[in-house]
Amino acid sequence: QQQVKQSPQSLIVQKGGISIINCAYENTAFDYFPWYQQFPGKGPALLIAIRPDVSEKKEGRFTISFNKSAKQFSLHIMDSQPGDSATYFCAARETGAGSYQLTFGKGTKLSVIP
Amino acid sequence: NAGVMQNPRHLVRRRGQEARLRCSPMKGHSHVYWYRQLPEEGLKFMVYLQKENIIDESGMPKERFSAEFPKEGPSILRIQQVVRGDSAAYFCASQFRPGQGNSYEQYFGPGTRLTVT
Numbered sequence: 026q027q028q029v030k031q032s033p034q035s036l037i038v039q040k041g042g043i044s045i046i047n048c049a050y051e052n053t054a055f056d057y058f059p060w061y062q063q064f065p066g067k068g069p070a071l072l073i074a075i076r077p078d079v080s081e082k083k084e085g086r087f088t089i090s091f092n093k094s095a096k097q098f099s100l101h102i103m104d105s106q107p108g109d110s111a112t113y114f115c116a117a118r119e120t121g122a123g124s125y126q127l128t129f130g131k132g133t134k135l136s137v138i139p
Numbered sequence: 140n141a142g143v144m145q146n147p148r149h150l151v152r153r154r155g156q157e158a159r160l161r162c163s164p165m166k167g168h169s170h171v172y173w174y175r176q177l178p179e180e181g182l183k184f185m186v187y188l189q190k191e192n193i194i195d196e197s198g199m200p201k202e203r204f205s206a207e208f209p210k211e212g213p214s215i216l217r218i219q220q221v222v223r224g225d226s227a228a229y230f231c232a233s234q235f236r237p238g239q240g241n242s243y244e245q246y247f248g249p250g251t252r253l254t255v256t
Contacts, residue, residue, distance in 0.1 A: 031181075057243050068143070068230050068247035069182065114181055118243065124195030125234065126172060127245060129181035 028052055029117050031130025038137050044102040046133045048115035051096065055117040059127070060089065060100050063112045072113075073100070105137045141166065143233050143248035144213075151254045158218040158225070160251045164233030171214040172245060173206060176228040188214055221255045228252045 030049045038044045048058075057076055061069035075082045075089040075098065082089045088101040102109055112134045116127040144163040152158050164171050169190050174182040184198040188208035199206070203221075208214040218225055229252075232245035 059244070061247075066249075068145075068249045071244055071246065074244065124187045124197070125170075125243070125245075126184040126187055126195065126198070127174075127182070127232075128184070129174075131181045132179075 028128045029115060029130045031115050031133060033133060034131070035134045036136070038105045038135065040105065040107060040137055040139050042105050042137075044105045044109065044135055044137070045099060046113055046115070046135070047097065047099045048117075048130050049095075049097045050117050052117070052119060052128075053096070054119045055128075056120040057118040058089070058091065058098050059116050059118075060087075061114045061116065061129075063114065063132075069114060102135075105135075107137045107139055110135055110137050143231060143246055145229075145231055145248035145251050147251060148249060149252050149254070151256060152221045153256055154222055155220050158221050158253055160216040160218075160229050160231075160253070161213040162216070162231030162233075162248055163213040164231075165235075165246055168233035168235050168246075170234040170236070171208050172232045172234070173214075173216050174230045174232065174247075176230060176250070178227075182230060185216070218253075221253075223255050226253055226255045 059074035060072045062072045063069040073084050073087050077093050086103045091098045112132045114132045115130045171188050173185040176182045186199050186206045187195040203219045205217045228250045230250045232247045234245050
């Protein structure tokens with residue numbers, strides 16, 4: 026059972042464009058939603074994270090939009106650059122479960138072309 | 140301030156051998172998670188440890204896999220009698236103190252890429 030569904034699987038965006046990656050979840054107990062960026066051969070790096078008490082969080086060119094009623098959240102990368110080319114993972118965590126494990130989406134491979 | 144360290148970065152084992160993967164968390168972090176990443180897949184949780192305690196091993200295969208985080212030294216993920224299906228990237232992540240302030244964040248190491256031949 027895939028608890029966090031991520032789309033699209035791959036994305037090609039022109040330099041300067043907006044990259045949008047979407048995630049949906051079923052478990053209403055999830056209360057923390059981070060996004061990770063991973064370059065080939067490297068570990069995932071925390072990019073930005075949101076809690077469900079806010080609908081949007083912005084850090085530089087990266088914005089998370091969160092829709093609690095629809096159980097969806099998305100990552101927007103404004104003014105996309107070739108250096109943003111990487112695989113992006115959304116994740117979610119359940120509170121009160123005793124363990125703080127993250128449940129990951131399958132990832133989106135972003136290619137930003139000049 | 141050093142990040143999460145993992146070694147070795149690459150490990151080749153023949154079927155039936157043992158693999159030992161090490162993870163040193165960030166300074167001040169006392170909680171460690173291990174995740175496995177298969178090619179073209181997201182990361183899957185394996186085990187969560189505090190110093191000298193396994194808190195959650197619900198993602199660990201029942202056989203051949205074990206993990207520890209001793210009072211001194213790195214956390215170790217041990218895979219006995221490896222099979223080809225164990226070939227994957229294994230990542231550890233460290234966390235300061237879950238549930239307090241901004242300490243939800245998990246910081247990942249560079250991973251160990253295990254190849255079983």
